[in-house]
Amino acid sequence: MSKALQFELLHKDAGSKARRGRITTPHGVIETPVFMPVGTQATVKAMKPESVNDTGAQIILANTYHLMLRPGSDIVREAGGLHEFMNWHKPILTDCGGFQVFSLGHLRKITEEGAMFSSHIDGSRHMLSPEKSIEVQNDLGSDIIMGFDECAPPDADRDYIAKSQARTTRWLKRCVEAHRNPDTQALFGIMQGGFFKDLREESAAAIVELNLPGYAIGGISVGETKEEYIGVLEYAPDLLPENKPRYVMGIGTPDYILEAVERGVDMFDCVEPTRIARHGMAMTSQGRVSIKNAKYERDFTPLDPECDCYCCRNYSRAYLRHLFKAGETMSHMLLSEHNLRFLSKLSEDIRDSIDKDRFSDFKAEFYAKYYGEREQR
Numbered sequence: 361m362s363k364a365l366q367f368e369l370l371h372k373d374a375g376s377k378a379r380r381g382r383i384t385t386p387h388g389v390i391e392t393p394v395f396m397p398v399g400t401q402a403t404v405k406a407m408k409p410e411s412v413n414d415t416g417a418q419i420i421l422a423n424t425y426h427l428m429l430r431p432g433s434d435i436v437r438e439a440g441g442l443h444e445f446m447n448w449h450k451p452i453l454t455d456c457g458g459f460q461v462f463s464l465g466h467l468r469k470i471t472e473e474g475a476m477f478s479s480h481i482d483g484s485r486h487m488l489s490p491e492k493s494i495e496v497q498n499d500l501g502s503d504i505i506m507g508f509d510e511c512a513p514p515d516a517d518r519d520y521i522a523k524s525q526a527r528t529t530r531w532l533k534r535c536v537e538a539h540r541n542p543d544t545q546a547l548f549g550i551m552q553g554g555f556f557k558d559l560r561e562e563s564a565a566a567i568v569e570l571n572l573p574g575y576a577i578g579g580i581s582v583g584e585t586k587e588e589y590i591g592v593l594e595y596a597p598d599l600l601p602e603n604k605p606r607y608v609m610g611i612g613t614p615d616y617i618l619e620a621v622e623r624g625v626d627m628f629d630c631v632e633p634t635r636i637a638r639h640g641m642a643m644t645s646q647g648r649v650s651i652k653n654a655k656y657e658r659d660f661t662p663l664d665p666e667c668d669c670y671c672c673r674n675y676s677r678a679y680l681r682h683l684f685k686a687g688e689t690m691s692h693m694l695l696s697e698h699n700l701r702f703l704s705k706l707s708e709d710i711r712d713s714i715d716k717d718r719f720s721d722f723k724a725e726f727y728a729k730y731y732g733e734r735e736q737r
């Protein structure tokens with residue numbers, strides 16, 4: 361049993377593999393399934409921590425790659441860790457930094473040691489290795505830290521995926537060795553193996569043997585089709601221990617979340633809700649809404665009549681459209697707050713439906729309501 365993290369499996373849905381759980385960390389409790397907003401540079405873009413908290417967020421994510429380059433993890437450590445530095449006192453999860461480095465393409469080189477890369481900020485050369493990733497995450501002091509993995513591109517061939525997956529396992533063992541704070545920070549391992557079931561099985565068997573407090577399913581939601589995504593989820597969660605949390609990185613649309621939860625996933629994160637907010641897009645109980653649309657010019661009703669967020673309680677579609685058209689920052693703030701509330705509320709409704717053994721009905725009702733009508737663009 362990990363001192364840094366405890367997971368209780370509270371209830372299993374009668375009609376699917378969906379599960380209700382509770383994670384306890386040094387900075388508080390997380391009810392699962394849970395959506396985690398992303399605060400890339402130690403801030404959820406355009407949101408004060410108080411506003412993030414008001415949306416019902418239980419845990420947020422921050423990015424190791426960005427924070428190691430700027431301001432530098434030594435500065436965050438001197439500030440007393442990420443919680444103090446950014447004034448967020450609930451749980452924080454940090455990623456391993458690999459995803460950003462590997463998406464730098466020609467700017468990076470992968471070896472057994474790690475990945476050499478050029479900073480996107482000033483071109484300076486850095487080595488991100490398992491030891492470095494853990495050192496940075498130890499400095500940041502996040503409650504959940506991730507093992508250093510390679511998220512191979514979705515079109516990589518079997519030979520590449522097999523080698524990459526085996527190397528990720530070797531890297532994970534080095535992460536376990538390098539981890540300085542196992543009593544206060546829970547290290548999760550990441551399963552790889554692309555879209556090959558036998559490679560996924562091999563990866564899962566090797567990382568589960570390390571008896572870590574939680575596990576992620578990596579290498580999905582990286583540009584593959586929805587069928588391929590669901591294909592992996594049909595078996596991958598079952599390869600992981602039932603009594604540990606399971607995390608899929610980078611999913612933030614309701615359909616991807618519902619498909620993952622249905623197959624036994626507990627945690628997910630994405631920049632989607634705050635990113636689309638800055639483009640004037642909202643997720644609402646009636647489907648996606650583009651606030652730019654001319655039909656909202658004189659629409660004085662709330663963005664989402666079923667939503668209880670600060671934005672929907674106080675402002676109209678006409679006002680939000682005006683702010684967006686005028687290029688006002690307030691439009692990013694209000695739409696971000698609404699979108700985060702929407703995914704928090706979706707997580708709450710999912711948990712409630714599992715408690716009542718009606719997840720499949722809830723999923724069908726949600727699909728009909730959200731996707732039934734044509735997208736409003």
Ligand SMILES: [Zn+2]
Pocket residue numbers: 663664667668669670671672673697698699701
């Ligand atoms: Zn709202």
